[in-house]
Amino acid sequence: MSAIHPTAVVDPQAQLAADVQVGPYTVIGPHVRIGAGTSLGAHCVIEGHTTIGADNRIWQFCSIGAAPQDKKYAGEPTRLEIGDRNTIREFCTFNCGTAQDSGVTRVGNDNWVMAYVHLAHDVQLGSQCILANNATLAGHVHLGDWAIVGGLTGVHQFVKIGAHAMVGFQTALSQDVPPFMMVDGNPAEVRGFNIEGLRRRGFGPERIAQVKQMHRLLYRNGLTLEESKAAIAALKGSVGGGDTDVELMLGFLGASKRGIVR
Numbered sequence: 001m002s003a004i005h006p007t008a009v010v011d012p013q014a015q016l017a018a019d020v021q022v023g024p025y026t027v028i029g030p031h032v033r034i035g036a037g038t039s040l041g042a043h044c045v046i047e048g049h050t051t052i053g054a055d056n057r058i059w060q061f062c063s064i065g066a067a068p069q070d071k072k073y074a075g076e077p078t079r080l081e082i083g084d085r086n087t088i089r090e091f092c093t094f095n096c097g098t099a100q101d102s103g104v105t106r107v108g109n110d111n112w113v114m115a116y117v118h119l120a121h122d123v124q125l126g127s128q129c130i131l132a133n134n135a136t137l138a139g140h141v142h143l144g145d146w147a148i149v150g151g152l153t154g155v156h157q158f159v160k161i162g163a164h165a166m167v168g169f170q171t172a173l174s175q176d177v178p179p180f181m182m183v184d185g186n187p188a189e190v191r192g193f194n195i196e197g198l199r200r201r202g203f204g205p206e207r208i209a210q211v212k213q214m215h216r217l218l219y220r221n222g223l224t225l226e227e228s229k230a231a232i233a234a235l236k237g238s239v240g241g242g243d244t245d246v247e248l249m250l251g252f253l254g255a256s257k258r259g260i261v262r
Contacts, residue, residue: 053084068121083109
């Protein structure tokens, strides 16, 4: 049975799975859908065209699905979609998308989102990401799977952070971060690659060595970006299972519009 506190205000049109838990004074709007096993703390506001999957835990005082902070927004029925098994801590703010982009802000699965994190309109957050306290993602920011963003970090609109990348504490990030890289500072600089994270995710020594070589080709060998991309492409076929990593890097570099931190 659902456990809805008597002080909660749940619109009759909202669709909640039978076992959803809703804390005191939480407000849920008419276009909200919430999957099985999800719990909402006290004093949350869940509004807009918002879909929340299964087994999420949303702590108290969160604002989920509010209209985007964009002057161009004219009330279009844009959306927020949250996957499964995410932890969303206190005072987080997730906004819906805008018609100028895909119209949806999207959060994947198994993310660990700490207190006071802001996801602006049209953010695309992958799965298994960690966002520390007060990380602020502006509109249209994309994060790949397993990305980590340190506390008090500000990410400029349209920036992309690649899979397995790590952004350090209090970074001002205005350019793209390639997969696997570690950056911090103001302005941001690449400090190395995320070797410990790759080890924890089961990357073997040969794959890690290939990622290290990609880091050298991008940041240590004095090559232009085009020369670096050609040299990285030449790594294909040299490491068992490593072609996926090379293709991930090349695809990211080829799609970058703001330029990479370099």
